[in-house]
Amino acid sequence: MTIFAKNKKMKYLPRIADKILTDRLNAFGAVLIEGPKWCGKTTTALQQSKSVIRLQDPDMRDAYLATANTRPSNLLKGETPKLIDEWQDAPNLWDAVRVAVDDRQKNGQFILTGSNAVNKEKIHHSGTGRIARIRMQPMSLFESKESTGEVSLKQLFDDKQYILGGEISKMTVNDIIFAACRGGWPASLIPNNKSAQLSVAQVYLDGVLNEDISRIDNVKRDPLLTEAILRSYSRNISTLAKKTSMIKDVAAIMETCSQNTFDDYVSALTKLFIIQDIDAWYPAVRSATSIRKGKKRGFIDPSIPIAALGLSPEMLEIDLKTFGFLFECMCMRDIRVYSQALGGKISYYHDRYDLEADAVLHLSDGRYALLEFKLGSDEIEKGAKHLLEIKKLVRDYNKKEKQILLREPDLLMVITAGPMAYTRPDGVHVIPLACLKN
Secondary structure (H helix, E strand, C coil), X not given: CCCCCCCCCCCCCCCCHHXXXXXXXXXXCEEEEECCCCCCHHHHHHCCCCEEXXXXXCCCHHHHHHHHHHCHHHHHCCCCCEEEECHHHCCHHHHHHHHHHHHHCCCCCEEEEECCCCCHHHCCCCCCCCEEEEECXXXXXXXXXXXXXXXXXXXXXXXXXXXXXXXXXXXXXXHHHHHHHHCCCHHHHCCXXXXXXXXXXXXXXXXXXXXXXXXXXXXXXXXXXXXHHHHHHHHCCCCCCCHHHHHHHHHHHHCCCCHXXXXXXXXXXXXXXXXXXXEECCCCCCCHHHECCCCECCECCCHHHHHHCCCCHHHHHCCHHHHHHHHXXXXXXXXXXHHHHHCCEEEEEEECCCCEEEXXXXXXXXXXXXXXXXXXXXHHHHHHHHHHHHHHHHHHHHHHCCCCCCCCCCEEEEEECCCEEEECCCCCEEEEHXXXXX
């Protein structure tokens, strides 16, 4: 089972990004698919492209880059949509694509893929109105055929009367742990051997440490320092750890690490779509000083911090407290994927009274959901209580504020690794991660 297409021996596993790409091609002249390496950007793009240029093809790379520097329009000829894979290796192509879109006055001309963000100084125009963007994540459990998909996130938002009752997950907690260690990398689904599947994330991490961290902007960086920073980030995953404490953590290993150096490395890892911190949501329900505003530490996929810390499924099976933080990262990944077509953005809520929502999912039309991520049934009550208290805060605020009212949350959800989905009498939906879909 794999996603590599255009090979008759292999099967493409459909991605939620497929329809989004189709819609964007129908509406815009070009589409950029960006995201981490190995998440399936190129293979997804190949399903809808008619011709392709791979800028990292060793046989053609020098010729392509020379042409991009002298006459980039020559690389844009061919059947459309034309895929330009890893376009950031030749930044001139961005402006060439924009001009071609203007000249041709047709939608669906180009698909660009990129594995790292490009400095704005290297392009002359944002591409607004011509080039649409899609942020692609590693595979969710529904895309990897592990979630049953019996519970639809969209239906939960659209149907206020939607009552869950008895949808059953096919994954045990240990299955969830293995899937987190393996990660959502399409390549990890190919081997039948579990050891081979688990090796994909480690190989990915090795590539980041020894190559990508320096190649992203041609700045030489120390693999050991990169690893120390990733390990510190991993130990603080899904927490509000302060930068100063992580710098001290790193300095204890590397003897010294200045704030500027730390910031530079974190910036590079963010551009590589490895680190993905979560911003705070601070509605006016309480004094601004009472609401935590730091970033919650996060990764694009749970397999990265697991590999960075040298953890295994067997180790996490007996350390569920640690896995609880990694499970939150896994849930964040899947929620991002499922909400993408709805314009979803994720934040979190936490105040000094220890009232929290692990995630706040905001849709483009203003609707939003409060979420808690809990491994087992013994934590569900606590999570539901937090969500209901935040809803009450909003309601109480609206009773006092007569001018600008805050929207009450449209959904309250506790996402678990448990066996069954159900809706509580208080309206909180309890949903196994392995039952969810877009």
